[in-house]
Each structure stands twice: as C-alpha cells, then as structure tokens.
Amino acid sequence: MITHSSWKLLTCLQIALLCVQENPNDRPSMLEVYSMLENENTAEIMTPKKLETFSKKAHEDEQNKATIGLEICSSNDAKISQL
Secondary structure (H helix, E strand, O other): OOOHHHHHHHHHHHHHHHHOOOOHHHOOOHHHHHHHHHOOOHHHOOOOOOOHHHHHHHHHHHHHHHHHHHHHHHHOOOOHHHO
C-alpha cells in the first residue's frame, strides 16, 4: 500500500531523475520543477529517459582511476624499507 508520503517521495525522485538527464535540453527548468512539485497531478510529470550512459560513465571512471593508480604505484620503485 502506497501512503501519501511514499507517493510524494516517488514524485520527488522522478523529478530528480528528470533534472539529471544527460541531454540538457531534456531537463526541466526550475520553474517547471517548481510547478511539478506543487502540482498534485503526477500525470503531468514527464517520464525520465533511461539512464544507461550514467552506468557506462561510472564504469569508465572506475577503470580510469584503477589505471591511474597502477601508473602511480608502478612509477615509484622505492621500497618501504628504503624510506
């Protein structure tokens, strides 16, 4: 059973997802966000597009961090006992 507060939370999450769309043209303006938050009719809230690129970007970032970390570790030949 969805309570009124759960429904409001889901509405806020849907609006938040709209605000982080990859293409800036797909994002609502602040006036539109305000209207969506004030309006009780969720039928007027747009549906966010699938966020596939966020997971791809996060995976690429993790790979880059790992590569950079390996480069940093491998570029220094000093051993702890030498410090």
